[in-house]
Amino acid sequence: MNKTAIYPSLLAIAERKQDWNSEIEWVAPISSGIHYDIGDGQFVPSFMLAVPDIGLIQSSLPIDVHIMVQRPSEYIPELLTFPLVSAIAFHVECIEDIHEIIQTIKNAGKKVGLAILDTTPADHLDPYLLEIDYVIVMTIKAGYSGNPFMPEMLSKIEEIHHKIPELPIVVDGGIGEKTLPLCADAGATRAVMSSALFLTKDISWLL
Numbered sequence: 001m002n003k004t005a006i007y008p009s010l011l012a013i014a015e016r017k018q019d020w021n022s023e024i025e026w027v028a029p030i031s032s033g034i035h036y037d038i039g040d041g042q043f044v045p046s047f048m049l050a051v052p053d054i055g056l057i058q059s060s061l062p063i064d065v066h067i068m069v070q071r072p073s074e075y076i077p078e079l080l081t082f083p084l085v086s087a088i089a090f091h092v093e094c095i096e097d098i099h100e101i102i103q104t105i106k107n108a109g110k111k112v113g114l115a116i117l118d119t120t121p122a123d124h125l126d127p128y129l130l131e132i133d134y135v136i137v138m139t140i141k142a143g144y145s146g147n148p149f150m151p152e153m154l155s156k157i158e159e160i161h162h163k164i165p166e167l168p169i170v171v172d173g174g175i176g177e178k179t180l181p182l183c184a185d186a187g188a189t190r191a192v193m194s195s196a197l198f199l200t201k202d203i204s205w206l207l
Helices: 017-030 051-056 098-107 122-128 151-163 179-186
Strands: 005-008 034-039 063-068 085-091 111-116 134-138 169-172 190-193
Touching: 005 017, 005 034, 017 051, 063 111, 085 134, 098 111, 098 122, 111 122, 122 151, 134 151, 151 169, 151 179, 179 190
Parallel strands: 005 190, 034 063, 063 085, 085 111, 111 134, 134 169, 169 190
Antiparallel strands: none
């Protein structure tokens, strides 16, 4: 049985909003929550999913939002209006005051995560590791669902894990039956999956 917590991402079925709830129900047996990606078209080249569409989701699963944007403060107030949103992660590469944003999310009673792009050294997270609830390591070139897994990110996972072993590490991108065990061995405890679930229609290996 898989020991890594799975968080399905709706990105692979972004255009099929009418199917979101039935698809979520299908993956619910292997899911610890729903991963919801938002982009600004600048920090990453795509807009991904829209903030208001969170309201379409009818599920008992918590929603972890990943905002891939330059200015997180422009998105957080609206995100906080959705009761299902339990956690918000933003990028260490953003152009705003990271300590301040962390505190804003915490003050709202939500879990807070920091995400890191493939091109950013792991030590850029160091000033914040004791303040956050989890880290997201991008294991693909960020921006689109279905990009190939980057095995060189495994050493980044290991580096972060060795610094604070108890800090949850989420891997995001290119995660499937072959890559999930590699990430778990490196120290990842949670995994975002999209294409490997919704486009293959096979979750038997995760049960």
